Amino acid sequence: MLNKLTIKQAREGLKNKDFSSVELTKACLDRIRQTDEKLNVFVTLTENEALKNAEAADKILAFQGDSLEAKPLLGIPIAVKDNFSTLGIRTTASANVLDDYIPPFDSTVVKKLKEAGMVLLGKTNMDAWAHGSSTETSDYGPTRNPWNTDYLPGGSSGGSAASVAANQTIAAIGSETAGSIRQPASWCGVVGLKPTYGRVSRYGVVAMGSSLDSPGPITKTVEDSALILEVLAGKDGMDATTSPLPISKYASKLNLDIKNLVIGISDEYFTGVDEEVSVAVKHAIEKLEKMGAKIERIKLFDPKYAIDVYTIIQRSEVSSNLARYDGIRYGNDRSYFGEEAKRRIIFGTHALSSGYYDQYYNKASQVRSVIIEDFKKAFQKVNVIIAPTSPSLALPVGSTKDTAMFGELADVLVEPSSIAGLSGINIPVGFSKSGLPIGMQIIGPQFAEEIVIQTAHKYEIETSNEDWRQNEPNLT
Amino acid sequence: MNKYTPVIGLEVHVELKTKSKMFCGCSADYFGQKPNTHTCPVCLGLPGALPVPNKKAIEWCIMIGQALNCTIPLFSKFDRKNYFYPDLAKGYQISQYDKPFCINGFVEIKGVKLNHPEGVNLSSKKKVRITRVHMEEDTGKLIHETINGEKVSLIDFNRSGVPLVEIVTEPDFDNAEDVKEYLQKLQQIVRYLDVSNADMERGDMRLEPNISLRKTHPSPSSSPSGRGQGEGNWELPNYKVEVKNINSFNFVSKAIDFEIKRQTEILDKGETPAQETRGFVESSSSTVSQRSKEDAQDYRYFPEPDIPPLRWTQNYIDGLKKSMPELPSIKRDRFEQEYALSSYDSEILTREKSLADYFENAVIDGKKVNVSSKQIANHIINKKPNIEEILPAQLVQNIIKSSQVAGVDEEKLNEVIEKAIKDNPKAVEDYKKGHENVIMFLVGQVMRSFTQRVDADKIKASLLAKLK
Numbered sequence: 001m002l003n004k005l006t007i008k009q010a011r012e013g014l015k016n017k018d019f020s021s022v023e024l025t026k027a028c029l030d031r032i033r034q035t036d037e038k039l040n041v042f043v044t045l046t047e048n049e050a051l052k053n054a055e056a057a058d059k060i061l062a063f064q065g066d067s068l069e070a071k072p073l074l075g076i077p078i079a080v081k082d083n084f085s086t087l088g089i090r091t092t093a094s095a096n097v098l099d100d101y102i103p104p105f106d107s108t109v110v111k112k113l114k115e116a117g118m119v120l121l122g123k124t125n126m127d128a129w130a131h132g133s134s135t136e137t138s139d140y141g142p143t144r145n146p147w148n149t150d151y152l153p154g155g156s157s158g159g160s161a162a163s164v165a166a167n168q169t170i171a172a173i174g175s176e177t178a179g180s181i182r183q184p185a186s187w188c189g190v191v192g193l194k195p196t197y198g199r200v201s202r203y204g205v206v207a208m209g210s211s212l213d214s215p216g217p218i219t220k221t222v223e224d225s226a227l228i229l230e231v232l233a234g235k236d237g238m239d240a241t242t243s244p245l246p247i248s249k250y251a252s253k254l255n256l257d258i259k260n261l262v263i264g265i266s267d268e269y270f271t272g273v274d275e276e277v278s279v280a281v282k283h284a285i286e287k288l289e290k291m292g293a294k295i296e297r298i299k300l301f302d303p304k305y306a307i308d309v310y311t312i313i314q315r316s317e318v319s320s321n322l323a324r325y326d327g328i329r330y331g332n333d334r335s336y337f338g339e340e341a342k343r344r345i346i347f348g349t350h351a352l353s354s355g356y357y358d359q360y361y362n363k364a365s366q367v368r369s370v371i372i373e374d375f376k377k378a379f380q381k382v383n384v385i386i387a388p389t390s391p392s393l394a395l396p397v398g399s400t401k402d403t404a405m406f407g408e409l410a411d412v413l414v415e416p417s418s419i420a421g422l423s424g425i426n427i428p429v430g431f432s433k434s435g436l437p438i439g440m441q442i443i444g445p446q447f448a449e450e451i452v453i454q455t456a457h458k459y460e461i462e463t464s465n466e467d468w469r470q471n472e473p474n475l476t
Numbered sequence: 477m478n479k480y481t482p483v484i485g486l487e488v489h490v491e492l493k494t495k496s497k498m499f500c501g502c503s504a505d506y507f508g509q510k511p512n513t514h515t516c517p518v519c520l521g522l523p524g525a526l527p528v529p530n531k532k533a534i535e536w537c538i539m540i541g542q543a544l545n546c547t548i549p550l551f552s553k554f555d556r557k558n559y560f561y562p563d564l565a566k567g568y569q570i571s572q573y574d575k576p577f578c579i580n581g582f583v584e585i586k587g588v589k590l591n592h593p594e595g596v597n598l599s600s601k602k603k604v605r606i607t608r609v610h611m612e613e614d615t616g617k618l619i620h621e622t623i624n625g626e627k628v629s630l631i632d633f634n635r636s637g638v639p640l641v642e643i644v645t646e647p648d649f650d651n652a653e654d655v656k657e658y659l660q661k662l663q664q665i666v667r668y669l670d671v672s673n674a675d676m677e678r679g680d681m682r683l684e685p686n687i688s689l690r691k692t693h694p695s696p697s698s699s700p701s702g703r704g705q706g707e708g709n710w711e712l713p714n715y716k717v718e719v720k721n722i723n724s725f726n727f728v729s730k731a732i733d734f735e736i737k738r739q740t741e742i743l744d745k746g747e748t749p750a751q752e753t754r755g756f757v758e759s760s761s762s763t764v765s766q767r768s769k770e771d772a773q774d775y776r777y778f779p780e781p782d783i784p785p786l787r788w789t790q791n792y793i794d795g796l797k798k799s800m801p802e803l804p805s806i807k808r809d810r811f812e813q814e815y816a817l818s819s820y821d822s823e824i825l826t827r828e829k830s831l832a833d834y835f836e837n838a839v840i841d842g843k844k845v846n847v848s849s850k851q852i853a854n855h856i857i858n859k860k861p862n863i864e865e866i867l868p869a870q871l872v873q874n875i876i877k878s879s880q881v882a883g884v885d886e887e888k889l890n891e892v893i894e895k896a897i898k899d900n901p902k903a904v905e906d907y908k909k910g911h912e913n914v915i916m917f918l919v920g921q922v923m924r925s926f927t928q929r930v931d932a933d934k935i936k937a938s939l940l941a942k943l944k
Contacts, residue, residue, distance in 0.1 A: 083524075084524075085522075085523065085524045091523070093523070098523065101523070103517075103522065103523070103524075104517070104522075105517050105522070107524055202524070202526065203524065203525070203526050204517075204524040204525075205524050206523040206524050207523070207524060207526075210781035210782050211781035237528065238526060238528065239526050239528070239782075240526065240527065240528045240529065240782060240783050240784060241526075241781075241782060241783075241784060316778060317781060319776075320556055320558055320567070320568055320776075320778070322567075323558060323560065323566065323567020323568055324521040324523075324565060324566045324567045325523075325567075326560070326562070326567065328562055328631070329520060329521070329522075329565065330522065349776065352558070352776035352777075352778055353774055353776055354774045354776070357776070357777075357778070361778055
């Protein structure tokens, strides 16, 4: 079944002419047709576009043997989260305000993916405006978790994560403000890489938390994530916050001499965590130790303190970023905002208002610096920090109703590293008794994606024979 | 004696003539263009668009600050000023709040010599303190029209994102004439730097005065500004009125004078004028209330997260200063010294940089043929030649010609002049009665007696001397 392939496998197959991009794409489209009524992944399915892209890819593959070097994603079907602007293709951020918005430009990420030869399958569902950790607050209904469709996939990149888990696509693109790549990847049992803030351009991504938003890949393997990161990373003249630091050939530097690795473990990241999740992650860390890594107990700032900092800074930036949606130039007017968006706008406006700025936004910014320093100190002693990604397994559909701060509470374990702009990855480490995926996160210093990817890759290949890796979601 | 003394502070916006807008690559040359033809996702505020600062605009802002004797802090940043208006695409304006590019400068103006009500000898030069100079972006333009009988508001985003420099003064002004002089000086500086056309009528220089009145105090000269304004015992009035929509130099005095009169009447009644924004109405030379500043807008300023803060090195800042052209006041002083010109002549020759440069080029050419800088200055000031059409070297030749023509015998000239005076008693009488242009008739009479061309000015001067 071609749709089950990884990017690496698909590239091999296309190169060896085992199959064509059109066949590969059709396999994905068939799977989507089979499963998406249940899963509700796609807000906009671009079937014709996809087949056209695939045909063009096949033409290039036929005539230029080395085209795969210049175009690393040539002919590969990809699903893109619906907050990435796509030229001429509806982009909604799963929000009614943008229900009929068609961007006149491509986001830099999409531009780079196109240049790399991707086949765009469509735009995936998310929490409206990325305001959430469940995809339940989408204005187009929740996406379902492929492992149990009564459960949520996590969010806000829930559509992208579910799509990869269900093998509707070969790989997907998501974005993380605080957890929105890592957490749904954890709930859906796939790999989700959050690059350092400033590593990948935000130009064209519907802005949520401007000082936090980080676009990144959601894939079936760590190597696939490294491949996509190579395509996406780099300074962008359209985004003043992108870093001029050189990018690495991440996919060629996967190997790690694990005996040189020092892993930091902090007890603070295991409190309030589901027993099953905690045990699974601890086992995973033991395996890494057996492989030769050194484990060092460290004391980190309790992640619960990051919740307020994150909530204030993010919602303040949200209240400003959503001000442009007046319905005059494009989209629908403000009366179309959903409950969660309104909540965040009001909260953020209050936190920035005269008389309150000092005790909220200003204070949160100061504590942010403390958190940044805390990590800097820790990374003087360890190379990476490992912890559970989510304090719980996937939660049932309906869990977010009437919970005012669901998102920010669910993301407690990923907020500190997001606030500090660090790089982090989620990899699956097993399943719960109830058949739901368990994920583990590996966090590294800013711009240290290499070591994060290498550690994750090492774990993945050393445990590649574990039984749970044969599990498949039951969707038919 | 005036019961009240005006307290006036100025906010001037100067639009920079950069090629591109402040945060995107669109052309900044919007005047007269077809609406919405200079736009892109960034200046239209489309979802996902991001601002990238225009380096040249920032450098020009800093140079304006340096020309105004400001300190340039080595750390600066942009902030978001949040408010809603249809011509503000993002729902916030990117501006600078607490860390502007330039602070604490000053400008010296001659100042008008009033019969000062407070009756004390004041220094002849006035110092206007510049609080700050910062960068921001312009908004789109709202146009109200009636189309097919329906009243509509149209928005043109060509102007959205054009770089604006805001220059704020302390409330150091107490009369409209000084305000005008300051504006002229500012316009001159900005044109010398070649960073803006600073044309009030085209909207690339905008003035918003803040006007209030305070009770006149007995001894103003000991106040910080030397004019009875500022801190300490010199309490500012507990209200101020902002006036907008002053679109030409001519209207500056009218707007300020109207406001002073209006506020005087209210204060005389024992009331306090409302703290508000008023718009100037050209047709009636008056101001009308626009909105109350009582509930001053809460702009919820916070640092712009899409633009990293800017950190300069002292070297870089010094380099910018060195690259500035010679400023008007310096050039004027130098002309006085170097060319032995009167301050009046020097002022005229340096009013515009193009004329000053022309003069100096002519002096260089003049040196080669023994034509003095004084001759050139006089010629330019009196004859007002078209400097765009006549090259400096040509001008020098013209001067030589006209003075060669004055190579006529002095004695003969005197004779002819005396004769003309004798022969035309009525004309002389008319002249003495006050008909000054009769002198030209007499000059003509003198010239007729010579076959060659004689310098009319020389004749006129001699005639005038004799007629006294």
